[in-house]
Amino acid sequence: MKKIIWFGLMTLAFSPLMVHADETATSGSDNPVAVSETLSSEGQTDSEQIQNSAQESTAEDQETDQSATSETTADENQEPVDSEAVIASIQAETGTQNVNEINTLADEPSSLRSALTQGITEGSVTAFTQEQLDQLTDEELINGNRLALRYSSDAMGFDIAYLAKIIGALFVDQTLSWEAIEPQLAFDANSYASFADLIPVVDQLQEYLRVVYPADGVFLHLNQAVSNEWMISILTNLNQMEQEMQVDPGAFVPGRISYIIQAANDSMYLPTGTQTSTTEEATATSTTAQETATTTSSKEANATADGEKTLPKTNEAPSYTLLIAGIILLLIVFLILWRRKKK
Numbered sequence: 001m002k003k004i005i006w007f008g009l010m011t012l013a014f015s016p017l018m019v020h021a022d023e024t025a026t027s028g029s030d031n032p033v034a035v036s037e038t039l040s041s042e043g044q045t046d047s048e049q050i051q052n053s054a055q056e057s058t059a060e061d062q063e064t065d066q067s068a069t070s071e072t073t074a075d076e077n078q079e080p081v082d083s084e085a086v087i088a089s090i091q092a093e094t095g096t097q098n099v100n101e102i103n104t105l106a107d108e109p110s111s112l113r114s115a116l117t118q119g120i121t122e123g124s125v126t127a128f129t130q131e132q133l134d135q136l137t138d139e140e141l142i143n144g145n146r147l148a149l150r151y152s153s154d155a156m157g158f159d160i161a162y163l164a165k166i167i168g169a170l171f172v173d174q175t176l177s178w179e180a181i182e183p184q185l186a187f188d189a190n191s192y193a194s195f196a197d198l199i200p201v202v203d204q205l206q207e208y209l210r211v212v213y214p215a216d217g218v219f220l221h222l223n224q225a226v227s228n229e230w231m232i233s234i235l236t237n238l239n240q241m242e243q244e245m246q247v248d249p250g251a252f253v254p255g256r257i258s259y260i261i262q263a264a265n266d267s268m269y270l271p272t273g274t275q276t277s278t279t280e281e282a283t284a285t286s287t288t289a290q291e292t293a294t295t296t297s298s299k300e301a302n303a304t305a306d307g308e309k310t311l312p313k314t315n316e317a318p319s320y321t322l323l324i325a326g327i328i329l330l331l332i333v334f335l336i337l338w339r340r341k342k343k
Contacts, residue, residue, distance in 0.1 A: 081238065081241065081259050081262055081263050081266075081268065083254070083259075085262065085266075086254050086258050086259055086262045087156065087254060089220070089258075089262055089265075090155050090156050090220065090254060090258060093219065093220060109138035109139075109141045109142055112141045112142070112145055113133065113138075113141060115160050115163075116133055116141075116160065116163075116164055116167075117130065117133065119160045119161060119164060120133065124159070124160065124161045125160065125161055125164040126161070126164075127161075127164040127165040127167070127168035127169075127172070128164065128167075128168045128172045132168075132172055136167070136171055136172075140167070140170070140171045141167065143170065143171075143178055143182070144163070144166055144167030144170050144171065145163065145167075146185065147166055147170065147176075147178075147181060147185075147212075148162070148163045148166045148167075150185055150188075150212070151166070151219050153188070153190055153255055154189065154190070154220075154255040154256070154257035154258060155219070155220060155254050155255050155257060155258035156254045156255070156258070165218050166218055166219070169217070169218045175216060175217070175218070176214070176217055176218070180211050181211055181212055184207065184208050184211045184212050185212075187201075187204055187205070187208045189205065189208075189255070189256045189257050189260075190255055190256055192256075194239050194242060194243075195235045195236075195238040195239035195242055195256060196235065196236065196239040198235050198256075199232055199235050199236070202228050202231050202232055202235070203228070205231065205260075206226070206228065206231060209222060209257070209260075209261070213257070213261065220257075220258060220261045221261070222261055222264050222265065223264075223265045224264065224265070224267075226264045227271075229271045230264070230269070230270065230271050231260075231264075232271070233269045233270065233271040233272075234260055234263045234264060234268070234269045235260070236269075237263075237268075237269040238256075238259055238260065238263065238269075
């Protein structure tokens with residue numbers, strides 16, 4: 001009986017210590033939360049460092065792309081159109097070697113017909129036969145010669161064989177439309193004092209090139225689409241070249257149109273829009289990298305927050321189990337002592 005009494009007393013004596021130990025464990029369990037918060041802070045700092053590093057790297061790449069594009073554009077704009085290349089291109093197109101050979105047969109249909117007949121006889125004119133020439137009206141010959149003279153003015157002269165080719169394209173093969181071309185002849189690039197004077201009428205110039213120099217025509221033509229912005233850049237740079245050459249107005253040989261077509265076909269004087277496009281692409285890449293880094297950082301932060309939420313919260317409800325057990329044992333002991341004393 002004494003053993004039971006001593007056991008109860010020992011239980012009561014050590015129960016506060018056990019409760020204190022439980023509280024200490026609870027306090028200790030709070031430390032991992034603090035550690036978790038520290039790790040979370042460090043993780044967020046690392047993510048921010050990674051994001052900043054990605055942004056700096058992307059910014060450096062963007063600056064490099066802009067610099068390279070700017071240098072390329074500057075190099076292209078500094079290189080002038082080579083007049084010899086323009087002449088060579090026209091000669092290859094027409095087969096005429098004499099730059100100054102401008103066909104000036106006037107508007108005499110009889111002179112035109114005689115020259116073409118002689119060319120057919122000699123074999124230099126192959127665009128049509130004598131029978132086809134006889135079917136052409138005087139008006140058609142005059143109109144064909146008008147277009148040929150305009151080509152000569154826009155570029156350079158050519159011989160009777162190429163005149164026949166132009167007349168044949170207009171009124172024999174009908175690959176060119178005189179009805180569409182005639183209204184455009186009211187526009188004359190050589191009537192302007194300089195290339196710069198063509199900038200205000202760039203839309204009219206574009207239409208003139210499209211109709212008078214079509215891709216399926218018999219003379220020069222643009223081999224790629226040219227925007228108004230690019231055309232203005234071409235005119236601006238050609239105007240600078242014209243001023244450096246100190247050419248008298250209206251005496252630019254070959255003609256202005258040939259220089260414009262040559263510059264466009266060689267992809268020269270590209271506008272600053274090319275640089276802007278590259279900059280926009282670099283900016284888009286930078287934005288994507290930043291969004292990726294931000295998303296990664298956000299996911300890591302969320303993961304850390306989720307981890308903190310799953311930690312046990314031991315300090316919410318203190319345990320009274322040992323205290324209740326001690327009180328019950330104490331009551332049992334006193335009950336036994338009371339019954340023994342009563343007996």
